[in-house]
Amino acid sequence: xxxxxxxxxxxxxxxxxxxxxxxxDQLARFLDTLVHLQVPAxxxxxxxxxxxxxxxxYADKExxxxxxxxxxxxxxxxxxxxxxxxxxxxxxAAILGYQQSEVSDAEMLTDISSILTTTFxxxxxxxxxxxxxxxxxxxxxxxNNQLVERLQALASRxxxxxxxxxxxxVTDYAFQCDMILLIPGTALQTLQQQLDDILQDY
Amino acid sequence: xxxxxxxxxxxxxLNSGVLVLSTDYGISFYNQFIERRLGVPLAEVRxxxxxxxxxxxxxxxxxxxxxxxxxxxxxxxxxxxxxxYVLKLPHxxxxxxxxxxxxxxxxMLPLVHPHTGETFICLLIEDATDVSIYQLELQRNMQxxxxxxxxxxxxxxxxxxxxxQLLQSEVLRAKRYHQPLxxxxxxxxxxxxxxxxxxxxxxxxxxxxxxSFIQSxxxxxxxxxxxxxxxxxxxxxxxxxxxxxxVAERICRQVAAHxxxxxQRIIRATISLGVAELNPHRHQEAHDLLQCxxxxxxxxxxxxRNRSTCYRDDLQKVLQKVN
Amino acid sequence: xxxxxxxxxxSVLARKQVKKSLxxxxxxxxxTASNGLEALDILSSQEVGVVFLDLTMPELDxxxxxxxxxxxxxxxxxxxxxADIQPEMQKRVAELGALAFIQKPVNSDKLAHIMHQxxxx
Numbered sequence: 001x002x003x004x005x006x007x008x009x010x011x012x013x014x015x016x017x018x019x020x021x022x023x024x025d026q027l028a029r030f031l032d033t034l035v036h037l038q039v040p041a042x043x044x045x046x047x048x049x050x051x052x053x054x055x056x057x058y059a060d061k062e063x064x065x066x067x068x069x070x071x072x073x074x075x076x077x078x079x080x081x082x083x084x085x086x087x088x089x090x091x092x093a094a095i096l097g098y099q100q101s102e103v104s105d106a107e108m109l110t111d112i113s114s115i116l117t118t119t120f121x122x123x124x125x126x127x128x129x130x131x132x133x134x135x136x137x138x139x140x141x142x143x144n145n146q147l148v149e150r151l152q153a154l155a156s157r158x159x160x161x162x163x164x165x166x167x168x169x170v171t172d173y174a175f176q177c178d179m180i181l182l183i184p185g186t187a188l189q190t191l192q193q194q195l196d197d198i199l200q201d202y
Numbered sequence: 203x204x205x206x207x208x209x210x211x212x213x214x215x216l217n218s219g220v221l222v223l224s225t226d227y228g229i230s231f232y233n234q235f236i237e238r239r240l241g242v243p244l245a246e247v248r249x250x251x252x253x254x255x256x257x258x259x260x261x262x263x264x265x266x267x268x269x270x271x272x273x274x275x276x277x278x279x280x281x282x283x284x285x286x287y288v289l290k291l292p293h294x295x296x297x298x299x300x301x302x303x304x305x306x307x308x309x310m311l312p313l314v315h316p317h318t319g320e321t322f323i324c325l326l327i328e329d330a331t332d333v334s335i336y337q338l339e340l341q342r343n344m345q346x347x348x349x350x351x352x353x354x355x356x357x358x359x360x361x362x363x364x365x366x367q368l369l370q371s372e373v374l375r376a377k378r379y380h381q382p383l384x385x386x387x388x389x390x391x392x393x394x395x396x397x398x399x400x401x402x403x404x405x406x407x408x409x410x411x412x413x414s415f416i417q418s419x420x421x422x423x424x425x426x427x428x429x430x431x432x433x434x435x436x437x438x439x440x441x442x443x444x445x446x447x448x449v450a451e452r453i454c455r456q457v458a459a460h461x462x463x464x465x466q467r468i469i470r471a472t473i474s475l476g477v478a479e480l481n482p483h484r485h486q487e488a489h490d491l492l493q494c495x496x497x498x499x500x501x502x503x504x505x506x507r508n509r510s511t512c513y514r515d516d517l518q519k520v521l522q523k524v525n
Numbered sequence: 526x527x528x529x530x531x532x533x534x535x536s537v538l539a540r541k542q543v544k545k546s547l548x549x550x551x552x553x554x555x556x557t558a559s560n561g562l563e564a565l566d567i568l569s570s571q572e573v574g575v576v577f578l579d580l581t582m583p584e585l586d587x588x589x590x591x592x593x594x595x596x597x598x599x600x601x602x603x604x605x606x607x608a609d610i611q612p613e614m615q616k617r618v619a620e621l622g623a624l625a626f627i628q629k630p631v632n633s634d635k636l637a638h639i640m641h642q643x644x645x646x
Binding site for chain 1: 608609611613630
């Protein structure tokens with residue numbers, strides 16, 4: 001199913017690459033360490049198809065799911081989810097310079113996720129000539145293979161899923177996570193309009 | 203209508219706290235919500251460091267958060283579930299739910315002055331005390347429900363399914379850490395006779411009384427459960443067979459000596475016990491250990507009741523002889 | 526100035542953005558390539574003065590292009606325009622002979638400043 005024209009798809013992928021570049025630059029400065037983020041693959045799918053696709057990716061793995069709402073002008077709104085499959089959030093937190101006694105695991109994970117989500121989406125929104133506000137991030141319990149159930153519940157509220165695989169590298173430690181932006185059909189239309197405007201400009 | 207004049211009165215009367223800090227943590231503004239709860243007029247503390255005005259702030263944690271807001275020009279959040287409150291303020295709830303302070307959700311947002319371009323950090327404080335109280339009540343109810351699910355209705359001991367779960371995990375633990383683990387199974391002697399003599403109420407009374415009496419003879423770490431009608435089990439972590447045998451012998455003697463008064467009649471009950479220790483090589487599962495204790499219990503019954511038997515490999519032969 | 530410029534990026538949008546950001550009348554001809562192999566084809570068949578090169582591309586990436594330009598001793602100057610701005614990458618690109626490194630998103634001010642700095646305009 002194609003929801004974006006090839007030109008729109010190309011433009012969005014390019015804007016996302018640039019946003020990740022800007023986000024990793026900001027993160028690197030803030031953390032005073034080498035952070036490298038890349039978006040090798042981005043796809044737009046029907047929200048209802050998303051859980052099954054991710055089920056494969058996260059089968060037999062301990063998954064961490066953090067969700068954060070966002071809202072902008074012209075009906076641009078949705079839910080940004082970050083999905084990790086690494087079992088040790090502590091390791092990442094240590095690399096990022098968090099003192100373990102200082103915060104709980106849940107707080108570390110929501111904090112890191114919120115930073116990643118908001119810096120990335122802020123950069124993306126800025127390139128689209130817009131701004132976004134965010135709700136507080138929350139960690140969703142997905143133990144005991146509840147992941148797909150969780151994703152289905154979330155997906156049922158929205159029409160479209162922008163699935164973004166992120167390659168994340170902090171100093172010598174590399175891992176991947178998936179960012180899924182769930183948006184309503186009206187927000188997709190807004191996004192398409194913004195992309196068309198940009199394409200028209202050049 | 204010119205809506206400009208609305209901002210200040212609404213800001214002051216907002217039912218949320220608004221605190222604005224400079225990038226070096228100086229207080230630039232707080233609204234009435236905070237002013238009244240803190241009890242300090244804004245004019246007295248303006249430009250003072252927030253860490254000097256609000257005592258007990260988690261300084262390293264908050265600085266990290268505030269710095270990230272400025273460096274990344276992005277919001278950050280704190281939830282009462284992870285950190286009950288950021289600013290130590292009283293709450294106005296009649297029922298405290300265990301805390302004297304307001305539970306808070308806090309959003310920290312970057313603000314840029316439209317004329318000077320200077321960056322500020324706005325802390326939006328939402329009172330989450332009510333939510334936290336409901337959540338706490340819900341948790342308590344869930345716990346009570348879970349507890350009820352684990353208990354036997356009559357004796358209030360662990361029921362069979364939960365006791366078996368405990369046995370399963372104790373077996374795994376003992377194997378993992380190479381620690382001894384023993385099991386006692388026991389049966390109330392001539393329970394049918396008791397029921398005939400004293401009625402079912404009398405039988406139930408004996409079960410209830412013995413359950414609490416035997417519980418009182420055990421260590422905190424032992425798990426007593428009702429296994430079946432008049433059959434019970436005790437899991438003894440970190441205990442060898444000889445240690446478990448001593449416990450079994452003592453319980454057997456004390457139960458026999460214990461007098462139960464039911465409807466002005468004295469009931470004397472006895473029990474038969476079987477003891478077995480986990481053999482990590484031969485016992486694959488909890489069930490194998492249960493079977494050994496059951497054989498030992500059966501021998502106690504066959505040999506005349508009111509006694510305790512330890513499992514040995516040759517018990518099967520003893521059984522055949524008795525038969 | 527009868528200079529030929531080559532813009533090499535896998536994204537249509539990125540190619541358009543660079544093209545639009547170039548100073549007016551800067552080049553006589555502006556060619557485009559959507560991956561490294563296409564770029565090398567063009568470079569071997571005609572003379573190109575300046576290459577605006579993306580790093581992350583399919584087929585052959587920007588590093589591969591820089592290596593080939595160095596190996597074949599082609600005379601063009603290369604300005605890297607990339608979203609990937611980690612210092613290690615910048616260093617590698619400089620070692621391979623790139624003139625300058627510009628962070629995406631590109632705009633005419635940034636581009637003009639760099640080109641002025643290196644005497645290209």
